[in-house]
Amino acid sequence: MKTLSGIQYCALGAVEGIGASAHYLKFDRWGILLDSGLDPHLPPSEGMPEFDLIKSDPVDAIIITHAHFDHIGSLPVAIQNFSQARVYMTPATMELTEKMLFHALQLQRRLGNSNATQLYDETFLDTIHYLYQTFDYLKPFPLHGKEESQLRFTFYDAGHILGSAGILIEWKGKRIFYTGNTRKSSQFILKGARYPEPPIDILISEATYGADPIAESIHRKTEIRRFAKRLSQHLQWGGIVLLPVFALGRTQEMIMLIHQLRLKNQIPVVPVYLGGLGLRINQIYDRLLHKVYPEYNHGTIRSMVFDRWDLSKKIQGPAILISTSGMMYQGSPSFEYARELVSSPRNAIFFVGYADPETPAGLFREQRIEALTQLLQVERIACAVEIFHFSAHSHRRELLAMVKKMKPKKVIYVHGDAPALKWMLEETQKMLPDSEVIIPPHGKRIDLLPSPGGRSLC
Ligand SMILES: [Zn+2]
Ligand SMILES: [Zn+2]
Incomplete structure (x- = not known):
């Protein structure tokens, strides 16, 4: 049998929007799955990547870039x-992944979603641990037991959440880089992403903020001042400020921001409440952060939380409540608590990260009041709604700068809604006219490096 020599790509999950991230790369007769996410907008059994598309192909490794559910859920x-x-994956991603997967299963059980709990159970999660292999940033490693594949991998700090990584894949002189989710500038805990030196032949990049012209114009110090001012105002009025955030990443970053503002006396000291999963993630951050950042003071994040919070607890203002979900999905603690909070102008909801436009958080951000009053079943929305730009993603100019520096011959954009992908495609075509820019259709195989003699591998 003739040995084929080429690289193929296939998007198994959503490309448009923040759905299930799952990308298949085939190198000759070896296959790699990059991320294995689940679409957070859909029930688990419907939000899976289409693994059937590669059922006859080899999958020798699954590389997980970070522990957000849209990258690990499946x-x-x-x-x-x-x-x-x-x-x-990286050591931190492994710990966070285990925590997140167990939590998701428990959540599905509580919701009585038997479709989801039939897919796998806690015992299965325990038994797959032996398959996990962890590698630190910048430590190259081969394909386990298949060194003849000549595949070599290196994780690069992606600056998105604890443990997040981009992955450099080297194969027969070709260099492919997948960004995962990435943030180039520092956050309140994490430092910005590091990328491999050029040349990169093929780049697979996220495009989350491709359609957001505001993020790139935000001055961070001004934004922090505005946040401190607005927060202080509501707290001085005795109000409750709700921050709907992801339990993993945003929660810890916002706790650190509040900590820093308190140290500088820029906000009043009031109780900070936090819900279930966020507390457990805090423990992992506190335990592992100093391995990445030796200057991190052990226990800082945990020490900031005044009390555990759940829906049964009545909170007196002034207080800060940090709660999932960031998208305020119906039935989530942040959604339910918003009902109690929205009728008073003393209270506020602060949005500090990404939200899909069609989620309740998206409706708040776009001030679609009528839709919200119906959804929340309230008469009026009198609380303040503030939007701050403290994202865990690079803004689009930072992404373009990364692409420009790497000068890839091919760029594949994923993980963004349709306008975001389009903007990134057009700007990249203008910037690098000799490069091929691809928005991959779901499920279609693409020859990234055709085999010699022009024979197609599709
Ligand atoms: Zn993420
Ligand atoms: Zn993501």
Whole structure:
């Protein structure tokens, strides 16, 4: 049998929007799955990547870039489908992934979603641990037990959440880089992303903020001052300020911002309440952060939380409540608490990260009051709604600067809504006219490096 030599790509999950991230790369007769997410907008059984598209292909490794659910949610199912595959990730991503997957299962059980809990259970999650292999940033490693593949991988700090990584794949002189989710500038805890030196032949990049012209014009210090001022105002009025955020990443970054503002006496000291999963993630951050950042003071994040919070607890203002979900999905604690809070102008909801336009958080951000009053079943919305730009993603000019520096021959944009992908495509075409820019259709195989003699691998 003739040995083919080429690189193929196939998007198994959503490309448009923040759905299930799952990208298949085939190198000759070896296959790599980059991320194994689940679409957070859909029930688990419907939000899976289409693993069937590669059921006859090899999958030797699953590389997880970070532990957000849209990148790990289908990992147990991927492992069931591709039992030969090892799972590669950073040590922090492994701990966070285990915590997130267990939590998701418990949540589905509480919701009585038997479709989801039939896919796998806690015992299965325990038994797959042996497949996990962890590697630190900048430490190259081969494909386990298949060194003849000549594949070599290196994790680069992606600056998105604890443990997040971009992955450099080197194969027969070709260099492919997948950004995962990435943030170039520092956050309140995390430092910005590091990228491999050029040349990069093929770049697979996120495009989350491709359609956001505001993020790139925000001056961080001004934004922090505005946040402190607005927060102080509501707290001085005795109000409650709700921050709907992801439990992993945003929660810890916002706690650190509040900590820093308190140290500088820029906000009043009031109780900070936090819900369930965020507290457990805090423990992992506190335990592992100093390994990445030796200057981090052990326990800072945990020490900031005044009390555990759940929906049964009545909170007296002034107080800050940090709660999932960031998108304020119906039935989530942040959604339910918003009902109690919205009728008073003393209170406020502060949005500090990304939200899909069609989610309740998106409706708040776009001030679609009528839709919100119906959804929340309230008469009026009198609380303040403030939007701050403290994202865990690079803004689009930072992404373009990264692309320009790497000068890839091919760029694949994923993880953004349609206008975001379009903007990134057009700007990249103008900036690098000799490069091919691709928005991959879901499920279609693309030859990134055709085999010699022009024979197509599709
Ligand atoms: Zn993420
Ligand atoms: Zn993501």
